[in-house]
Every structure is written in C-alpha cells, then in structure tokens.
Amino acid sequence: MPSNADAAELFRSIADLLDLLGEKFKPEAYRRAARSIESLTEDLAAVAARHELRAIPGVGEAIAEKTEEYLRTGTVQYYERLKREIPAGLVELMRLPGLGPKTARRFWVELGIEGPKELTDAIAAGRLDGVKGFGDKKIDQIRTALAAAKSGGAATRRPLEEVFPVARSLVNALRAGAPADRVELAGSFRRARESVGDLDILVTSKEPTKVFDVFTAQPEVAEVKMRGETKETVLLKGGLQVDLRVVEPDEFGAALQYFTGSKDHNVRLRSLARDRGLKVNEYGVFRGEERVAGATEEEVYASLGLSWIPPELREDRGEIDLAAKGKVPSLVSAGDVHGDLHVHLPADAGTSDAETVVRDARRRNYSFLGVVVAGVDASGTAWALSEELRSHLSASGGLNPRLYFGVETAPGPLPKGLDAVAHDYRILRPSAGTVGPGESEPPGAPSSVPTVIAHVGASETAALLRWVEEARKSSAAFDLGPGPERLDSTGGRLVREAGLSVHLATGVGRPPDDPTGEVALGFARRAGMPPEKVWNVRLPGALSSARSAPRKSPSAGSSDPPRSPSSTRRRSA
C-alpha cells in the first residue's frame, strides 16, 4: 500500500512534467495537493475508504480520482502518459539553479537536448553560442550548474535542530555588529517546520550595504550568491542558503508576515484581502494607493479582520477561519514550561551530571524534575541516582525543584523489584522502536501510574495509531521533540486530535546552545498544543494530587519524593 509520502511525490512529479508542458496553473494545483496530503494525520487509504478525499484541501474531482487509481493499482495512467511524452532528463535540467521549465523546454524543442549529458556536450560543442537569450554569462552559469549537479551538490532540507545554532549565531552577529534596528528570522524556521530549506533573515536599517558587509564577513559565510539594493543571498560553509532582506521600519510587520509564509497561508490571506478590496504585499496592506497597515504583524492581520496568528499555525489548515472568528487556540509558550520528566543521568544514559542538571533546572526556574533510569536491571542504579540527585539538591539549598523517578521500560509489566522505585511514573519504551501489525502487542499500560510513551517516532502512522489507542486507556502522554525517536509536530497533531497530552523534551542540563527545548516547543506549538495538554506545564493529576498514595509497595515510602504538606490524597480506583 503506497504511503501518503509516495502519493505526494507522485503528484509533485506530475507537477514537474506539467511545468515542462508550459501549463500555467495546474502544476501549482498538483503541488498544493501534494503538500496537503503530506500533512495529513492519517493514511490516505483510510480517507479514501470513507470517500472523503475531496475534503482534503487542494484535492478536487480530478486529483481524488487519480488518488483512488493510485491506491488501487499503484500507478496513474495520466502520469505514465506524461512520462512517455516528456524526457526524464528535462526535469533534471529544470531543477538546475538559474534554469526553469521554460528554458529546459527550449533546449528540448529548439535544440533536441533531452538531459544534462546532452546539454554539457552541446555547450562544449558551442551549440548554444549565438542562440537568442544565451549570452556568455548565462552559458557560464549553466556550465557551472551542470558541474555542480554532477558532483552531487543538490540542496536538501535540513532538520530544524541542525540549523538552529547557526541561525542563532547569525542573528546575534547582526544584532551586535550591524546598523540594524530589528533582526528577525522568518520563513519555515520561524514556523518551526521540522526541516528548513534555507534561512530568511529580515532586518530594518537605513544602511543596507553596511548590513550586507557585516553579514558577508561572518565566518560561517562561504560565498555571496547575489547582492541587490535590498536583498543579499549567501551560501554558508555547509551549503545552507541564507537570504537577508532589508526593509523600512513601517514595512517590517508586512515583510515579516510575508516572508514567514507559508505560501498557502499567504495565498489564502491575499484572496481574503481581495474580497475586501485590499491588497497585501511585503510592503503593507493597501486600499488603492493608501497603506492601511504594515508596521506590525498584528496590524496586518487586524486590517483583514483577523486576530494575530502564531507563525507555527500558518499552514492554511483552517487557522484563518479561526482567526476570523477570534478563536485561534492559545498555544503552549516558553514561559509555561516548568519541568522535565525525562532526564537521564550519566550513570544511566545521560550526558549531563546531576549538579549540571540541578543548576540548569534552577536557572530555568523549574519546579519539578523527573529522573529516568533505563533498563530492567537498573534497580540499584535507580536508587543510587535518586540519592545522588537528592543530595545535590539538599546540599545546594533545599529540595527545589521537586524530584520524581521513572523507569524506562520495554512494553509489558514492570519487572519485579522495580515497582517500588517506579511508583511515580514510568517511561514506556517499545523495544523495536515501533510496534506494527504482527509484532508484539502494545503495552498493557498501567492504569493509575502516569506514563510517558517515549522513543516512538511519527514515521509509521499505523504504529503510532496503535500507541494512541493504548494511551487513551491510561491517559498517557507522548514524548515530543527533535529526533527520530520522538514525535514531531505531525505526530503531535494526531495526539492532540485524539485528546491526549504530550511531554516536551527540554534539554535541561545540556549546553546553553543546545536547541532541543526550543525545537520541541516549536513542534508542540505547530501541533496546536494548548498549555493544559503539556505535562511540562503542570504535572498530570496522579502525580500532582496523589503522590502520597503508594500503589504497589508501602516499603517504597523511604524513597518517596519530598511531599508538599498541602498535597491531597487521591485514591485510585
């Protein structure tokens, strides 16, 4: 059964071929459908089975039919026909930087060139010399692009956490060293997309040239690709592209909105503006010649009758309708995070020692910390770690943050002897990473112990769905944050739609430039998570209100975390 990603790729391929045919609007229609399908929180086949394909934004009659054909037969005749009609090499030519569908098509129609190899030969043979539209510079540019493509330097999207450090460093450098009033990141970085293709930095300044000079002098910058009056594009040493734009202060909000995107969100916004006799561009919102908004994003949205929309939600998934009704959900924010329930210490699998973790937790003003021990034979380790951390706390001015203990365990009942230690909460860990049909059953999660389901990625929707079903029974939360072993925002969205909670990775105890916490928070916001569904904000009920009620072993009393005198007892059923 083809995955959603397979279907999205198919429609993107169709779009590329239609581009080469010179189609004007169809390619974008197919790409929009592809984006939409990719961001679904369930399998396309399930949607198709309910006959609801056309409810997917951007999917109409024609694309719904092709989707059904694809699900049924594994291919689409329309696509097969296009492939027969258009040489595959043309798509490669079209993707070369500086070339597009028009030029690729001209090579094919006018010169019989069907791919990179033939184009390279044609240039070497001087066949492009004197052809209208191809001067020396253009030919040089194409030659360079062909060579670069051959050596495999294709630009790829990178994980958000990977670009975070360099993004922050560039912004800090501009804020410190350039004659700029405001410096902000826009684009998919600001929307906290899981991957970013490039960075967009927006600056207000009266001296663009000086800003560009400071920027270009940064050690990370390898090459200036382009510099105009208001815009500079550079490549960093790792190959990441960064666009820097300078705008006027009273245009800043409009520009920030515009360059934050997403494309689909902006398209929807502009059509809304058109309906109201307004025009939106990166300089402001206009009624005729008159500018009615532009200095701030709030004013841009307000001029269109909308409340401000958090960047992480700007994907045209219904957020504009919500903003029109003033019902944009309030999202968890940095100030809401008061703790972390998934901390490993070095004696276990952690990298930061107890002292560092405690210091960082206090710096962050955390009120609770959960230390986790992995493995089934870790009873002794758990005791040792709990004592270590507790002694650090008491030696450094009291028992704040409050401590909790957890055991990271494979699916199934807790091993004997550990129930005493793990009476507060536990982290479940599927041994094979995911549980799929035919594999071991999802865990019989305990009913009264707060459980975080960790080390489950979102790549297998079907497996995640089984975990969600299991989590429902016990109101467990899912670990969310960067990396393949946590849920990303799409998984988070699925969890939110199921009415369940998440636990955010915070990176507490990690070095100051570690992006884990910010990225996890971004993903959670992107998933539409309100603070009340995030366990880092407030402990789940069983921990916060029934901590003094031992469930299994009264002998564990001596290892209980410090109790608040005011905590109330709650007996679990």
Place this chain on the structure above:
DNA sequence: GCCGTTTTCGGCCCGACTGTTTTCAGTCG
C-alpha cells in the same frame, strides 16, 4: 486543477534580481 456566506466561471501573489536586453523574459522565493 481547484475554488467560491457576494462567484459553478474566471480568477489563481507579485516584486527583486539577473542577464540579455533597447523594454523584457525567466527564475526565484
């Protein structure tokens, strides 16, 4: 090809930049 609490037809973002141009086409974001 998709879409519509003003439309089932006629729209679909639009400006910066480059290169090849003498006023513009193509690409990019």
